[in-house]
Amino acid sequence: MPRKRSSKSADFYRQRQDIVNAALVVSTKCAPSMQNSIKKEKASWSEYCEMMGYDPDTELSEFRPQTIKGYLDWFVNEGSIKKLSTVRTKWKYLRLVYKDFKRELVDMSTSLEIKGYIETVLTSLHPLSLESTNRPVMDVSDMYALLHYLWALDTHVYPHERYRIQLHLAILLMAYTSSRPGAIVESSCYAGSNEGLTYRDFKLTLFPNPRPDEGDLITLEVTLRHLKGKRSIGEKKIYVMHERDDNPVFCPVLPFISLALADNAFKAQEVNADNVFNLGVPRDRRNSIQFEWKPSHLDIPVLRRTEATASGVGISPTMILPYSTLNDQFQQLEMLAGFRKALTMYTIRRGAGNAVNGIANSAERNQAMGHSRSEIFERHYISQTVKIDVQSAFLGSAPREELIQAVGRLSRDRDVWAPTKLTTTQKDSISNDPAVIYLKEQRDDLSVELRKTFGTITNGKRARSLIYDRYWQVTKSLAKEIGHLRYAKLQEVRDSFFDCINTAEIDIQLHDKKDVSLPSKGRDVVHELQDRNILTKLLFQSIPIEDGTDKRRRLRSDVARSFQTLCSSCEVQFSNRRSTHGVLVLRIARAKLSVY
Structure with missing residues (x-):
């Protein structure tokens, strides 16, 4: 079929050519935080050049190795730098400044010369530590310890009890998606964007159970759209989660359904905690039933921040929870639960990556983790504790896998009686x-x-x-x-x-x-809110299959109901x-x- 003749003149496209050329962007788009880092690095470079009597732009354009070496030596001297890894990061940002200025990469010979200088000459001139940064990994036992403390023992008062449920769900989402926190809540790099998971990103579906006598199963599909380095190209990933009967505290479906019920997000008006787990799929004509959301709720964030209301503290109807708030809550929970160091939520991501690494090939692991190459995981994510019982392997005896795993856990030094506040x-x-x-x-x-x-x-x-x-x-x-x-x-x-x-x-x-x-060492904590006491009993019990479907359904309904009630509750402040x-x-x- 012949191409349709253009309706525009040559002059029109000559003008368009000028517009296109003027709008051309050579450098790739990066996050605001990276842009700020590049800006700071350029200011640091300018400070050094002006001190030495150089023109910053001229030196950046020429990018002579001798100037770069002097700059890095000045940086280590003036900044009281102690670790070699800090200098490597400095060199990485300086290369980005050059790329942004010249619209080209640093040539290979300069890169190799500066790398060799950092690794040899600079380390001989300065007492830089070669020790790599410890990157702790959180496994399922560590996560259980946190969640158990959160519900059974924690006497900390949150501004709103929905925060407790949101923290619970956020921990599970990070563990089951191996994602970065900024894909779930508002990233610190995009502060004020109000971007994160909304109801549009969750798909709740009922599927037939392969064992018909046990009741049908609810799955939760989570679509991550705000991926690192992929926000501007619209790439997304979908993770599938499902109900768990063996330990309700690990079930992501229960807290999510509770939040959706509290938000009145279901399109089906009569869905509630008592009947949502009793629904079934008509097998003669359907393969599944999807729970649809009200159109007005599609773009509402699921994890939201608090706001001041006429009646006290409430949950914002539209504003997402920022990562800074979520991470503060997570670190406080770690400290109260007796962990020695209050670490960031990245420990969960590393734990998920190490778990996936044990069952998937490198391509599948890279997809789950969002890595462009395997080297990233091997350098920055893999646990420093060897998870293989080499002693038993050498002796030809049965491996003590559980013991080896216990040695590498974050909770190995945990003590809930560690001081949490100053006298x-x-x-x-x-x-x-x-x-x-x-x-x-x-x-x-x-x-x-x-x-x-x-x-x-x-x-x-x-x-x-x-x-x-x-x-x-x-x-x-x-x-x-x-x-x-x-x-x-x-x-x-x-x-x-x-x-x-x-x-x-x-x-x-x-x-x-x-x-x-x-x-x-055992202590019973009676909570002010009755639903907290109910959840303490329900979340950590397992119902065997032989006990019947009805009992498991009742357990799920009771947990969801208590979760939903807490979503509209606030605890009175009292001493810890x-x-x-x-x-x-x-x-x-x-x-x-x-x-x-």
Whole structure:
């Protein structure tokens, strides 16, 4: 078929050619955070060149190895750099600055020369550590410990109880998709975008059970659209999840259905926690039944942030939960649950990657992890603990796989009695810090000056005075300094606890110190909200197949109902009831049992 004759003139396309050429972008699109990093690196390069009397653009255009070497040496000297990996990262960003400036890659000879310089000469001139960064991996036992504490033992009060369910679901989604957090909630790199998983990205479907007497099964398909490096090209990945009867706390369907019920998102008006698990697929004419969402809910984020309402704290109807908030909640949960270090949610992604690595080939693993090549996983994700029982393999005996896995877990040093907050005495010591005293004196002097000039601080604010601006800056600096000092002090106290606790426990057992009267390690926590107490009992029980389908359905309905109720609940603030066991054992360790 002949091509349709153009209806536009040659002059039109000549003008279009100018527009196209003007809009041409050579460099690939990158995240705002990467753009900021490149901008900072260029500023650092300009600072060095101006100090040396060079023109930054000329030196960047020529990109001579001798200038680059001097720049990296200056960076290590001025920045008190301790690790070789930091210099490698610096060189990576400098190459990106060159690429952005020249619209071409650094030539191979320069790259090899600078790489050799970093690995040999620079490391001989500076005491740079060659130790690689430890990248912890969270496995299913670690995740169980976190979720058990979250529901059974946690007395921390969230602004809204829906946060607890959202944290639970987010942990499961990260584990079952091996995704980056920014694909689930609003990425810190795209702050303010309100991008993340919405109801449009979830497909809830009922499928016939291969065993008809056990009831049909609900699957949850999750479509990830906001993938690293793929946002601008529309690439997506779909993961399939399903119900679990062996341990409801690991079931992603239950918390998701509960959130959907709380949001009234189902198009079928009469769906509720009591009947959603009793539905079936008509096998004579259908292979599945999909639960559809109301059109008004398709673009509503599932995991959302709180907002102030007339009646108190509520859940925003449209604003997604940012990663910074979710990660803060996750790290706080780790600390309260007794983990030694509060690590980021990336530990879950690494754990999922290591689990997939054991059952999939490299191509399948790369697809699940979103990696362009296998080298990325092998360098940055694989567990540093060898998961093979080499001793048993050499001896020809049965492998002790469970023991080997236990050694590599994050929870191996876990102790729920580790201190989680500072004592009054420890807080007072921070108030006496010289930097804090100096800032307090500055703030108080400015406060006196404001009152003397304007009558009140509020009047000074209304007048938009320079004194008030200075007062406000000092007040913020004081709060920031106190926050940093308290965080550092808490880490010091916790490290001291974990450094002493093992020897203290051994000494107690060897000395048979029964008069110490340590509390039993099991503790029952009664929660203010009754549904928390119900979930504590239901989430961690397994119903055998022989007990029947009805019992398993009732369990799922009861869990979903309690989840849904909590989605509209807030707990009254109360003090954190912590055991004093950790303080007592630490005191024993420090005194070396001499007082007993």
